[in-house]
Amino acid sequence: MNQGDPIPELKVTPDKYLPHRYAGASGDFNPIHIDNDFAQQVGLPRNILHGLYSMAQVARANAAAAGGDPRSLRRLEVQFRGMGVPESEITVTGTVREEADGIVVVDAEAEQDGKKIIRNAEAELRPS
Amino acid sequence: MAVDDGAKGKSYPPFEYEVGKEKIAEYANAVGEDNHVYFDRQAARDAGFRDVPAPPMFAVVYSAGAMAPAITDPEVGIDLMSMVHGGQEFVWGEPVCAGDVITTTAEVDDISEKGGMGFYVFSSVSTNQDGAEVVRGTWTNIVRGVS
Numbered sequence: 290m291n292q293g294d295p296i297p298e299l300k301v302t303p304d305k306y307l308p309h310r311y312a313g314a315s316g317d318f319n320p321i322h323i324d325n326d327f328a329q330q331v332g333l334p335r336n337i338l339h340g341l342y343s344m345a346q347v348a349r350a351n352a353a354a355a356g357g358d359p360r361s362l363r364r365l366e367v368q369f370r371g372m373g374v375p376e377s378e379i380t381v382t383g384t385v386r387e388e389a390d391g392i393v394v395v396d397a398e399a400e401q402d403g404k405k406i407i408r409n410a411e412a413e414l415r416p417s
Numbered sequence: 418m419a420v421d422d423g424a425k426g427k428s429y430p431p432f433e434y435e436v437g438k439e440k441i442a443e444y445a446n447a448v449g450e451d452n453h454v455y456f457d458r459q460a461a462r463d464a465g466f467r468d469v470p471a472p473p474m475f476a477v478v479y480s481a482g483a484m485a486p487a488i489t490d491p492e493v494g495i496d497l498m499s500m501v502h503g504g505q506e507f508v509w510g511e512p513v514c515a516g517d518v519i520t521t522t523a524e525v526d527d528i529s530e531k532g533g534m535g536f537y538v539f540s541s542v543s544t545n546q547d548g549a550e551v552v553r554g555t556w557t558n559i560v561r562g563v564s
Binding site for chain 2: 301307310311313314315316317331340341342344345346348349352357358359360362363364365366367368369
């Protein structure tokens, strides 16, 4: 992984029931994620994805770029922006910013429907 | 400023979480992780893990019980209905595997206000049963309309 190299794009389309499965897996049952009516009552377009689910996709893309070993992901920092929704494709992209002493720093982001849902993500990888 | 930063520096009791193999599989399935090491003990051992490892972002699962009391603490004063998760950072150490007992402590790092928004920053440190650090988290929550 050399400076300026893109990491392989990760594309994923969370299905309609993904927020429910993620709620069960993570323990975060906030109704804005799993109750469409509630979400609309509080002014959202519909039930929205958990931000930490979207962050997990950025983590996946970076670990995969480093060879797929979970131990290769040393650090990940993200900013959540906008809202991710189910039933629409998410694309994670990234570019190697620098490589020094076996540690690769990647700038990454996630977008959906032309809008960034995660921006200014920074990953530190130790490729295996 | 309109936000009260009196809880800055406050820490919360440790929260203990025992990591289960099937919970790792459930989480891995939910986020789309398909590496065999998350599901198959032999594959995990062949890859040099003590047991089935948790995906890095499983940190949210074992940390949640430590974070909730901090984020909902009346002394911190977050209006949960107006709160959004603004940012997140994890720094990973020793891998977490099935059977591990993870202890997480949370602390209020900073409370500040900027442009009518309150910024509440929490930190967490998680260690395993051997005292090795497994993850360090920084959780930034933003509350709109605080002034």
